[in-house]
Amino acid sequence: MTAQRPSDSRRRNGTWRVLRELSVPSEPGNERMAMETVAEAIRDLDIRGENLERLKTAVAEATMNAMEHGNHYRAELPVLIEVSASDTQLSVKITDEGSGPPAFHAETPDLEAKLEGMQSPRGWGLFLIKNMVDDMEVTGDERHHTVELLLDLERQAEGGK
Amino acid sequence: MAVRHLNVEVRLESDVAVLDLMGEINGFAEETLNTAYAEADAKDTKTILLNFEGVDYINSTGIALIVGLLAKARVSKRRLVAYGLSDHYVEIFEITRLSDFMSVFPDEESAMSATSVS
Numbered sequence: 001m002t003a004q005r006p007s008d009s010r011r012r013n014g015t016w017r018v019l020r021e022l023s024v025p026s027e028p029g030n031e032r033m034a035m036e037t038v039a040e041a042i043r044d045l046d047i048r049g050e051n052l053e054r055l056k057t058a059v060a061e062a063t064m065n066a067m068e069h070g071n072h073y074r075a076e077l078p079v080l081i082e083v084s085a086s087d088t089q090l091s092v093k094i095t096d097e098g099s100g101p102p103a104f105h106a107e108t109p110d111l112e113a114k115l116e117g118m119q120s121p122r123g124w125g126l127f128l129i130k131n132m133v134d135d136m137e138v139t140g141d142e143r144h145h146t147v148e149l150l151l152d153l154e155r156q157a158e159g160g161k
Numbered sequence: 162m163a164v165r166h167l168n169v170e171v172r173l174e175s176d177v178a179v180l181d182l183m184g185e186i187n188g189f190a191e192e193t194l195n196t197a198y199a200e201a202d203a204k205d206t207k208t209i210l211l212n213f214e215g216v217d218y219i220n221s222t223g224i225a226l227i228v229g230l231l232a233k234a235r236v237s238k239r240r241l242v243a244y245g246l247s248d249h250y251v252e253i254f255e256i257t258r259l260s261d262f263m264s265v266f267p268d269e270e271s272a273m274s275a276t277s278v279s
Contacts, residue, residue: 053249124221
């Protein structure tokens with residue numbers, strides 16, 4: 001499948017191929033299935049080793065956040081995942097059926113504060129995602145939230161993070 | 162893909178308590194991990210080793226559980242040490258700064274050596 005994306009930003013120039021679309025029931029643990037399916041979908045791209053592990057972690061965390069905070073772990077509400085690629089970028093869009101602003105812990109995790117009980121031990125998801133991919137974009141409307149994860153394929157091929 | 166629920170075995174090696182972790186460290190692991198840590202804590206050793214060789218997945222909830230263990234260790238003045246993490250999770254321990262508070266070693270031998278000299 002080939003999709004022409006609007007060239008409304010530098011990131012979306014070029015022709016995009018949809019590599020995989022999947023629907024994940026919002027049940028605890030399903031983020032692993034999502035990350036392994038995405039890894040399978042991109043097996044022909046030059047994303048290997050530690051770079052692949054970073055992407056898998058980002059996909060798992062974004063999917064978990066969508067299942068938990070967007071769909072409140074209601075299994076009948078799916079998380080939709082679209083994997084697509086251009087010549088230079090990989091995009092993984094993760095969409096839930098939540099309304100209002102996307103729910104991520106806004107607080108930057110501070111381990112010292114967590115150990116002292118000043119912050120919740122949780123709240124690592126967004127922090128991990130940001131550190132695992134080249135870019136991410138969060139959008140939302142009255143019916144959906146979407147987190148888009150972006151990897152620069154040229155940097156990946158060079159072995160860059 | 163079925164969830165590999167965490168299983169933990171606790172043993173005592175040369176006055177060091179070792180938690181052999183097997184499976185996934187995620188939200189399902191909370192009770193198992195905390196029960197095993199309490200068992201290790203009861204052995205009243207200065208150091209507790211976390212053996213991650215059998216762990217193939219840690220998510221952000223799992224990171225939070227490990228933070229909880231670190232907090233308990235700090236209160237009881239025990240040293241928490243990790244070994245057997247994959248390269249990817251070593252990186253995550255560095256990014257989250259867990260490795261600033263918990264020494265990370267490649268294997269049990271190096272972890273035990275460091276424990277015995279410190």
